[in-house]
Amino acid sequence: MASSVRLVLLASDAIPRQVLDTLTASGRAVLDVLRVTDQPLGTGQLAELAGISRMTATRALAQLRELGLVTWQGVSTKDPRATWRLN
Secondary structure, three states: OOOOOOOOOOOHHHHHHHOOOOOOOOHHHHHHHHHHHOOOOOOHHOOOHOOOOOOHHHHHHHHHOOOOOOEEEEOOOOOOOEEEEEE
16 A cells, blocks of 8 residues: 655744744744645634634734745735635
Protein backbone atom coordinates (compact mmCIF):
# COMPACT_ATOMS: atom_id res chain seq x y z
CA MET A 1 0.00 0.00 0.00
CA ALA A 2 1.42 3.38 -1.00
CA SER A 3 1.45 6.17 1.53
CA SER A 4 2.76 9.69 1.68
CA VAL A 5 3.74 12.27 4.23
CA ARG A 6 3.33 16.03 3.91
CA LEU A 7 5.80 18.17 5.81
CA VAL A 8 5.07 21.86 6.35
CA LEU A 9 7.83 24.09 7.67
CA LEU A 10 6.74 27.43 9.04
CA ALA A 11 9.09 30.27 8.22
CA SER A 12 8.65 32.13 11.48
CA ASP A 13 12.31 33.17 11.37
CA ALA A 14 11.42 35.47 8.45
CA ILE A 15 9.66 37.76 10.94
CA PRO A 16 11.91 39.65 13.34
CA ARG A 17 11.81 38.42 16.94
CA GLN A 18 10.75 41.91 18.16
CA VAL A 19 7.64 41.69 15.96
CA LEU A 20 6.82 38.10 16.93
CA ASP A 21 7.05 39.03 20.60
CA THR A 22 4.30 41.65 20.14
CA LEU A 23 1.82 39.17 18.64
CA THR A 24 -0.93 37.59 20.68
CA ALA A 25 -1.42 33.83 20.61
CA SER A 26 -4.38 34.43 18.30
CA GLY A 27 -2.26 36.56 15.99
CA ARG A 28 0.32 33.81 15.74
CA ALA A 29 -2.40 31.22 15.11
CA VAL A 30 -3.88 33.28 12.27
CA LEU A 31 -0.42 33.83 10.80
CA ASP A 32 0.28 30.09 10.95
CA VAL A 33 -3.01 29.26 9.21
CA LEU A 34 -2.20 31.68 6.39
CA ARG A 35 1.27 30.15 6.04
CA VAL A 36 0.06 26.55 6.02
CA THR A 37 -2.84 27.08 3.62
CA ASP A 38 -0.78 29.37 1.38
CA GLN A 39 -3.89 31.00 -0.03
CA PRO A 40 -6.10 34.02 0.70
CA LEU A 41 -8.84 33.27 3.24
CA GLY A 42 -11.84 35.10 4.65
CA THR A 43 -12.07 36.18 8.27
CA GLY A 44 -14.56 33.41 9.12
CA GLN A 45 -12.38 30.75 7.50
CA LEU A 46 -9.34 31.97 9.41
CA ALA A 47 -11.24 31.98 12.69
CA GLU A 48 -12.47 28.44 12.15
CA LEU A 49 -9.09 27.05 11.11
CA ALA A 50 -7.28 28.83 13.94
CA GLY A 51 -9.85 27.65 16.49
CA ILE A 52 -10.76 31.15 17.66
CA SER A 53 -13.88 33.32 17.56
CA ARG A 54 -14.54 35.59 14.60
CA MET A 55 -14.15 38.69 16.80
CA THR A 56 -10.78 37.45 18.08
CA ALA A 57 -9.70 36.76 14.50
CA THR A 58 -10.77 40.27 13.50
CA ARG A 59 -8.64 41.81 16.26
CA ALA A 60 -5.68 39.58 15.38
CA LEU A 61 -5.96 40.48 11.70
CA ALA A 62 -6.08 44.19 12.52
CA GLN A 63 -2.83 43.82 14.48
CA LEU A 64 -1.20 41.79 11.69
CA ARG A 65 -2.32 44.37 9.12
CA GLU A 66 -0.95 47.22 11.23
CA LEU A 67 2.40 45.41 11.39
CA GLY A 68 2.39 44.99 7.61
CA LEU A 69 2.25 41.19 7.75
CA VAL A 70 -1.10 40.70 5.98
CA THR A 71 -3.16 42.50 3.36
CA TRP A 72 -6.92 42.69 3.11
CA GLN A 73 -8.49 42.38 -0.34
CA GLY A 74 -12.09 43.37 -0.81
CA VAL A 75 -14.48 45.86 -2.36
CA SER A 76 -15.97 47.29 0.84
CA THR A 77 -15.79 46.70 4.58
CA LYS A 78 -18.89 44.49 4.33
CA ASP A 79 -17.71 42.52 1.29
CA PRO A 80 -18.58 38.84 2.00
CA ARG A 81 -15.90 37.73 -0.47
CA ALA A 82 -13.08 39.76 1.09
CA THR A 83 -9.92 37.83 1.89
CA TRP A 84 -6.66 38.17 3.78
CA ARG A 85 -3.25 37.14 2.46
CA LEU A 86 0.32 37.17 3.69
CA ASN A 87 2.61 39.96 2.51
